[in-house]
Amino acid sequence: MEAKNKLRMTKQRQVILEELRKVKTHPTADDMYQMLRKKMPKISLGTVYRNLEILSESGIIQKLDVGGTQKRFDGDITIHSHVRCVDCGRVGDIDVTPKYNLEEEAQKMTDFMIFRHRLEFTGLCPICQHKKKATA
Amino acid sequence: MEAKNKLRMTKQRQVILEELRKVKTHPTADDMYQMLRKKMPKISLGTVYRNLEILSESGIIQKLDVGGTQKRFDGDITIHSHVRCVDCGRVGDIDVTPKYNLEEEAQKMTDFMIFRHRLEFTGLCPICQHKKKATA
DNA sequence: CTATGTGATAGAAATAATTACTAATTACAT
DNA sequence: ATGTAATTAGTAATTATTTCTATCACATAG
Structure with missing residues (x-):
């Protein structure tokens, strides 16, 4: 009856999270996209952006803004x-x-x-x- | 005879620097543009960007990247x-x-x-x- | 098992911030 | 005063990210 945390663990979301936790390179969204399409060729860049955003808002990962033009992500919170x-x-x-x-x-x-x-x-x-x- | 610092002090550059030093609000490039066109209506946004870049590279002002989508500038170095x-x-x-x-x-x-x-x-x-x- | 609602997806289009291009102008050394 | 490289206004292009839309996946109710 209360506001629930409606977070479906889709295949894409799971792979994104797994991959980010595996690396220690603080990838950009596009870095992630390039890495991910090797295991999931049809994944969309928009999906990568959306999920990195959702995961960081949920506190599961970290969004970094360390200068430069692109945001980066860190699986280590x-x-x-x-x-x-x-x-x-x-x-x-x-x-x-x-x-x-x-x-x-x-x-x-x-x-x-x-x-x-x-x-x-x-x-x-x-x-x-x-x-x-x-x-x- | 040596490599000189070829920085022409154009009217635009001077007004940009003056205005930035006058405020304490850490404006974005577009903030600056809006402020500046009141005294210099024909100034171009590109000129504002270029000069803020040049001035910060020369160490005369500071470029800030404090999060958010836009860079900001600070006349206090x-x-x-x-x-x-x-x-x-x-x-x-x-x-x-x-x-x-x-x-x-x-x-x-x-x-x-x-x-x-x-x-x-x-x-x-x-x-x-x-x-x-x-x-x- | 089938219908239904809701979230999520791929792919494309849109937006926002910044940078690059170009022809005309200007600062400044000589 | 003049030559020349730097700078300008205005516009087009680029980059990173977000939004849109039709379709798809999955949990739950009937």
Whole structure:
């Protein structure tokens, strides 16, 4: 009788979730689409977008906005930060948990009501470091 | 004799820079366009985009990517963080300087070469707080 | 088992933000 | 004053994402 969580676990949704959890690369929606069509050639890009959106709204996965033009997705929902390679856009995980409450600090400085923070790094991934060295 | 910084100070560029430095609202490119056409009706949206890009690449202004679909710009290039209102998208400044070197901490956890960090908050701006209260 | 309602899908079209193109104009060094 | 490369306005193109629509899948009621 109450508002239920009507989430059908369709084949597409299941494969999307499985695939995202399998990789550690923080793929874009289109990356996912390219990966998925190998196992499910008729899957639609719209379906990939819609399901990544639904899954992240349900808190089952994470939608990332780490700069660059495309959103990325992460099957790991534990609290962690990210680094983005300024050259190739590749995104890696970083476990830096600030040792004090950033939200509390921030709240003292503003009349916004602070909910949460997001800490992100920029840098150069191992592959692009290597390329730079080769060119130099 | 050396590679010079060929930055012509055109009327448009100057007005764009002046206007951005005048406001504290972290406008989008289109916000800027709307503001600017009042003083310079024939300015083109493309010109606004290009100049904001050039100015931020030169380090004269800052390009922000605080989530949402549009990039925002900030005439204040001193180191500070931002809050984004989850309801209306408005962006505010926050002066929280972490009390230890986040980059150094992060570098221990990854094989990326860390350059810098970005700390951002999400919350509710004063205006939307008020609206929420009124509706409740 | 068959009907029915509701959510989900594929594929295509639409939208939003940004970037690229082009011919005309302008800033600035000489 | 003049040559020239940078910049402009206006428009077209591109990119990422969302919406639309007809069809399909699945749970439940009869």
